[in-house]
Each structure stands twice: as C-alpha cells, then as structure tokens.
Amino acid sequence: MTFDDGRDHRGGCPATPVTCRRILSRCGIPGYEYSLNPYRGCLHACAYCYAVFLERFRAQPRPWGSFLEVKEHAARALARELPRAQPGRIFLSSVTDSYQPAEGACRITRGLLEVLADAPAGFSLTVLTKGELVLRDADFLRQLHARVGLTLTCPRDADARRVEPGAVPTSRRLAVLGELGAVGVATWAFLGPLLPGLYDAGGGLAWLLEELARAGVRQVTADCLNPYPRSVARLRAALSGRSRMALEEALREPAAYRERLRWDLAAAAAGRDLSLSYTF
Numbered sequence: 001m002t003f004d005d006g007r008d009h010r011g012g013c014p015a016t017p018v019t020c021r022r023i024l025s026r027c028g029i030p031g032y033e034y035s036l037n038p039y040r041g042c043l044h045a046c047a048y049c050y051a052v053f054l055e056r057f058r059a060q061p062r063p064w065g066s067f068l069e070v071k072e073h074a075a076r077a078l079a080r081e082l083p084r085a086q087p088g089r090i091f092l093s094s095v096t097d098s099y100q101p102a103e104g105a106c107r108i109t110r111g112l113l114e115v116l117a118d119a120p121a122g123f124s125l126t127v128l129t130k131g132e133l134v135l136r137d138a139d140f141l142r143q144l145h146a147r148v149g150l151t152l153t154c155p156r157d158a159d160a161r162r163v164e165p166g167a168v169p170t171s172r173r174l175a176v177l178g179e180l181g182a183v184g185v186a187t188w189a190f191l192g193p194l195l196p197g198l199y200d201a202g203g204g205l206a207w208l209l210e211e212l213a214r215a216g217v218r219q220v221t222a223d224c225l226n227p228y229p230r231s232v233a234r235l236r237a238a239l240s241g242r243s244r245m246a247l248e249e250a251l252r253e254p255a256a257y258r259e260r261l262r263w264d265l266a267a268a269a270a271g272r273d274l275s276l277s278y279t280f
C-alpha cells in the first residue's frame with residue numbers, strides 16, 4: 001500500500017503511517033470479544049472522548065484530536081490473526097473512528113472489511129462511527145451482514161459542533177442512517193454520552209428519536225456521561241453558560257442526572273417503534 005505521508009487530512013494535521021503487527025484486540029465492551037482500531041488517535045476530537053485517558057495515549061506530546069497514526073498493513077495482520085482466533089463478535093472501532101476523513105485516502109478500514117469477507121464461520125461485525133464515509137462501504141457492509149451504528153449525542157447541530165468539532169453534524173448522521181437503511185444495511189444508533197444540558201435542548205430528545213424512527217432505525221442504545229477527569233476537563237473547556245452549569249450540576253448529583261436521563265428517554269421513546277436499551 002502506498003500512503004501519502006505528507007497529506008493534510010483535516011485542520012492541517014498530517015497523518016503518520018505506523019507499522020501494524022497485531023490488530024485484533026480483546027474488547028472490554030460487553031457483548032463483544034474483539035475490537036479493531038485501524039487508527040491511533042482520532043481527528044473527530046470529541047470533547048468527552050474516553051480514549052483520552054488510556055495509558056497508551058498519555059505519552060503523546062500532542063493533545064487528543066490533533067494527531068492521527070495510520071496502521072499500515074493492518075489488513076495483512078488481520079489475515080494472519082483471524083484463522084487462529086476463536087470465533088466471536090468484532091466491534092469496529094472502540095478508541096478511534098474507522099470512517100474519519102483520513103479513511104478516504106488511507107482505506108485501512110476498507111482493507112479490514114475485505115479480509116473479514118473471507119473470515120472463518122462464527123465471526124460477526126458491528127460498526128460504530130460518526131463518519132459519513134461509511135456510505136462508501138455500504139454494499140460491502142450489507143454483504144458482510146454487519147450492524148452499522150451512528151453515534152449521536154446532541155439533537156442540535158450547533159451543540160454537536162461544540163463537543164464533536166471534527167465530525168459531521170447530527171443532521172448529516174441521521175441522513176447517513178437513512179441512506180444505509182435504504183440500501184439494506186442493518187442499522188442502529190448509539191446515543192451517548194447524552195450530555196447534561198445538551199441532550200434535550202429545546203425538547204430535542206423526542207425529535208431525535210422521531211428522526212431515528214423515520215430513518216428506519218429500530219435499535220437504540222443510550223449512555224450517560226462517565227465523568228473521567230480528563231474528559232471532564234475537556235468538556236469544561238468546550239462548554240459555557242447553561243450547558244456548563246448543567247454539567248457542573250450533573251457532576252455534583254450524578255444519580256439525579258442519570259435518573260432524569262432515564263425518565264426523559266422513556267418519555268421521548270413512548271409510542272415509537274424503537275427498541276431502547278440503556279448502558280447505565
């Protein structure tokens with residue numbers, strides 16, 4: 001594979017190729033045995049990102065959201081590892097986004113899908129992304145019987161831009177879900193973390209669930225904010241005014257925040273043709 005090392009993918013940040021010898025990792029997410037992460041770092045730069053505190057990223061001299069390492073030869077590594085691995089459920093991806101803009105040129109994720117097409121029996125694939133580039137692989141993902149999810153955290157595009165500055169806005173992610181469903185891809189939505197002060201701004205939670213149903217999504221999983229210190233520090237820097245006050249209140253009274261969130265989700269989902277599950 002040739003890769004244009006000097007190419008700027010977003011915000012003037014050059015992606016750096018790194019050698020990849022192993023790609024199939026044990027996954028800590030309930031319900032999944034393996035995770036695949038085609039990149040190190042993520043230019044979606046979400047303010048709440050939990051990957052920030054992982055030990056392997058702490059040594060990075062550059063702040064989270066401003067570096068990206070491209071795992072060259074990831075497909076070759078996966079082709080070596082898959083035949084020796086026990087069958088299981090694979091999550092793509094847990095600490096990066098497989099369809100961030102750099103994937104358009106690098107095609108690391110695409111290479112992994114091509115290997116998975118020849119996987120031994122017993123492996124299944126679930127994708128979670130905020131990237132519209134997933135549409136490029138829609139036909140392939142359908143053939144793989146993959147479940148493809150989009151993450152949404154804020155009903156309003158302006159709020160999403162504040163906390164997920166490198167990702168496409170919520171309205172575009174909803175459209176992507178609709179387009180995936182229209183070509184027969186099994187879709188789902190991950191609502192999380194639903195941020196205090198933002199998840200229901202302007203009564204937007206009911207609107208968001210209505211739009212998901214309209215896009216053909218039937219399975220929705222919701223999550224609350226886990227207040228890891230480094231994520232909280234970045235969120236505090238991204239928020240101001242009422243949303244900042246709501247964050248501080250939720251940090252003081254986490255049980256009340258979670259209880260209200262559950263209640264708001266149940267009320268917004270009532271009467272809709274959606275299967276709603278919670279991770280908290």
Ligand code: SF4
Pocket residue numbers: 042043044045046048049050051094095096097130
């Ligand atoms: S898209 Fe995911 S991995 Fe990337 S910055 Fe956002 S939360 Fe982190």
